[in-house]
Amino acid sequence: MKKRLLLIILPCLGSLTLIALSYGKERIINPVSVATVSQKNHQTESLKNSIAQEEKIDSDISNIVRKALELGYYHYARQQIKLVEDLPLQVQLLRELTDAYLAVGQTEEAYSIVNQAVTLDKESGSFDPLTWCKDWLLTGQEERVKDLIQNLDKTSEQAAQIRLSLAQSYFQVGNIAKAFQLVQLIPVDTVFVPDDYPNPINELLQGIIDQALQENNKDLAAQVALSFPGKIEQVIALRKIAHQYFQEKNWTKGKEKLSQALTIAKTIDAIPVIQDRHSFWSEPNANLLLQLAQDYYELGERQKALEILALAQESIQNFKTQFTFDVVVWNRSKALQELAAYYLNFGENRQALAILDLATEEAKKFRRKREVLIQELLTIATTYVQIGQKNKAELLWQDAFYKLEIIDPKSAELVLKTARVAILVGHKEEGIKLVEQTQSFLMQLEIAALAEEEKSMEKLAEKKLQEINQLPFNDDKIISLEQVALSLAENPKIALKFSGKIKNPLDQAYLLVAIAKNYAQKNNWNIANNLLKQAVAAAETIPEQQQREEWFIETTNRLIAINQVDEHLVDEAQGTIPLWQLQVAQKIVEKSNLSTLRAKVNLKLLQTKMMDNNEESALNSLKKNLKYFQKASLKKEFNKEFLNLFKLAIKSNKNDVALFLAENIFDKDYKIVALRQAAQKYAVNGNKEKAKKILSEVMKIAQTINDSSRNQELIKGITEQQEKIAGQRQQRT
Known part of the structure; x- marks a missing residue:
């Protein structure tokens, strides 16, 4: 037994x-x-x-x-x-x-x-020594790894794979110089990677550059940048290094790297684009050149920027339209429109107009691809309207409109776009008639709102309101309200009038938030804030308190649910919620008395700020909202998110944020672990005095634990950590 x-x-x-x-x-x-x-x-x-x-x-x-x-x-x-x-x-x-x-x-x-x-x-x-390299390196057993390296054949494909694995191990333990040294020993083309897969060598080199810049080792970063097998990656890396210099006000060094990037970019004939193993094509180097032009323009070197735009135009015009499976995936017209946008941004309106004329000529070459032709003509027309060339815009719209008439069946997307531009160029009736043919309520409502046809809008609204009011309150109803909001978003005045006709305050509040989201996304916070205030005011008229609270909770959770602070997120370290969306959630929850919900939203904001490398802003936000975090931390589900945010701060090297979080964890066991981890991070990054100070505080906490065996284990571990940091204890080998 x-x-x-x-x-x-x-x-x-x-x-x-x-x-x-x-x-x-x-x-x-x-x-x-x-x-x-x-x-x-x-x-x-x-x-x-x-x-x-x-x-x-x-x-x-x-x-x-x-x-x-x-x-x-x-x-x-x-x-x-x-x-x-x-x-x-x-x-x-x-x-x-x-x-x-x-x-x-x-x-x-x-x-x-x-x-x-x-x-x-x-x-x-199942033992494979390569899978243990990182562990050996971290525990002072580098000799084992060196033995593996010495026994490698210098040329074989297998040796290249092993060197890559060893380089990745050195990178993971922070020895980026050794990692780069090993990568340099890998012959080009010995590591086979399918075209539709990311190249592991490129990914490792990019990681080394990022780490080198974080350690302020720009010389190593520059050396790595020029070691990429591909010129495109070299240009991207050199721009990244240049921007780091610019952030530090080192204009001379930054311009030097930018000049290197430009020199290399000029030698690139084509950029391969691989969507999947069946869809691939080539594009000109124009996108790289446009980014470099923007860099020089922001540096105040306007003439240099314009010279680069001229190179981009030459590159575009020397490139043929690209197809995959008879689908247009790149065309000169669209590329020229992007170029025109840069000229407009640089204040070169005359040159922009000339480029748009060229784009129009290119678009008209798609005689057999009428859908592509119509799309391009309408897009160019919209740009003409924006820069005050309404007559030119109207001519293009008329051309597109007549070509649309002979297409059967017509795509709803193309009809809607034609109707939108019709309103912009003063052809309201044609625009309204176009969407009437689709029998789509949402299209008709959007065009009526855009055309400021209040009678049509009210008639449509009444019909839709009857449908919405008959729906039970569930996801279907919320989706219907959000669809209406999207259709009305271009005209806030009419949107507010429409929302005023909704008798149910719950529905009205949801609709107003949905409309506000559209303006927040466009960074139009004046309108967004006004709509959010009215949404909260509508919600506060909900008779039952429980239902009012449910509205705040449901609305907020819908805004923050895309990206939860969980183990997967800590591992992947990538955020998915846009900052504007979190800010909408924050403005809503500020009007409630739900402290846990407020804390939850602010945690999401903190996470996004850390992902954006905005450590100072994250720390300030933490201090500002500490009282809400402390109150909410009594709840188990919130405490888990708080701890996972600490893990994210540790993993992304936001040490000051991590320390502040650790200091404000209530649970003694979690707090000891978090403070020790924060101390270790400071020590590894060279701030040993800070680490010693933290560990002194941890020791005081550990000594308050009554369980003798637990007390001894902690004191022994903390003492070892202190001695290692102080250099009194040698690494075991």
Whole structure:
């Protein structure tokens, strides 16, 4: 009878409750019992159940281990890992324990665990030394990695793959110089990458540049930039370095790098574009040149910028229209329109008009591609309207309108665009008639609003309101309101009039928020703020308090739900919520008394600011909203998001934000772990005095813990961390 003891760890009021559960079932997963069961068909289900039970136990232990690591109970975690039967899972958990020890500077413990994990990995039969390079480097076992490098064949494809893996390991541990050295030893074309996949060498070189710039090692960054196999990547990297110099007001060095980028960009004949393995084409170097022109214009070198625009025009006009599967994917007309936009931005209206005339000529060459021709003519017409050339715009619209008439069937998108431009050039009746043919309410409403035809709008609105009022309050109703908002967004006056006809304050509030979102997205906050105030005012007239609160919660959650601060986000480190959308949520929630919701929104804003490398703004926002965070942190679900934000700050090297978060964690166990991790980050980045000061405070907290074994484990770990930082303890080898 073999048993496994599970210690289930439950955090409660800052401490651990250990509940011992004994799994007393006899293990029957062995060669003899399996053979016996296989001979008895009626026992097959029993075997399956036993296997499932074993997997369930291992899963439970994994959850316990990971919770223990979060709380800093590393010794308990190690004991629990021994109970895992599945060897690969045991190895994985030991690696996670290693990472936890390294995060708090306990490299001796990490050294021991890595070697234990390697031994188990060999026993499992899946050992690959390349997968352990990062762990060896972090635990002072670089000799093992060097042995791998010395035994490599210099030319083989396999050796190239191994060098790449080793370079990635050095990069992961922060040794970017060594990583770059290894990448340089990889012969070009020895690492095969399908065209529709990202090149791992390019990704690594880009990562090295980013890290070098963060460490203010611009010489290394420049060296890496010129080592890219492709010229396009060289230009992009040199621009990035130039911008870093400009941020530091080092104009001379910045212009030097920008000049290098321009010289290389001029030698690029074509830029390959690969959508997938079946869709690919080439484009001219114009986009790179346009970006460089913008750089020089912002530096005040207007003439240089105009010279580059002239080069871009030459590049565009020397390039043929690109097709994939008979679909136009690049054409001169569209590229010339983009060029014209730059001339307009630089104040060169006459040249912009000349370029637009060329774009029109190019568009008219699409005689057999009428849809493309109409799209381009309408887009150019819109630009003409914007710069006061209404007569030219009207002529183009008429041309597009007549060509649309002979297309059957007509796409709704093309009809709507033609109707929009009709309103812009003064042909309201034609625009309204066009959308009437589609029988689309939303199209008709949008054009009526754009044409300021209040009678038509009111007639359409009445009909739509009757439909909306009959819907139960659910997602369908909200979507209908948002669709109406999108149609009315171009005319806020009419939009407000329409919303005033909605009798249900709940519906009215949702509609006003939806319209406000459109203006916030366009950075028109004057109108957006006014609409949001009216939305909140409408919501406050909802009779029942619970329903009012539900409106604030539902509306806010819809604005922030796209991108939650969770484990996946911490791993991927990429935000998906636009800043304007979070700001809309913030303005709504400020009018409520829901402190947890307010804290939640501000956490999302903090996360976005950190993603945008705006650490100072994130820290100021943290301090401003601390009282809401503290009040909300009593709730379990909020506390998890708060802790995950700390992880994100640590991972993205926002150390001041991470420290502030750590200092304001209520739970003692979580706080100790967070402060130790923050201290280690400061030490690694060279600020050892700051790290020592933090650890002194951590030691005081640890000494207040009554559990003697827990107290001893913490003091031992913190002492090791302090000695390593002070240089009193040598790295084990």
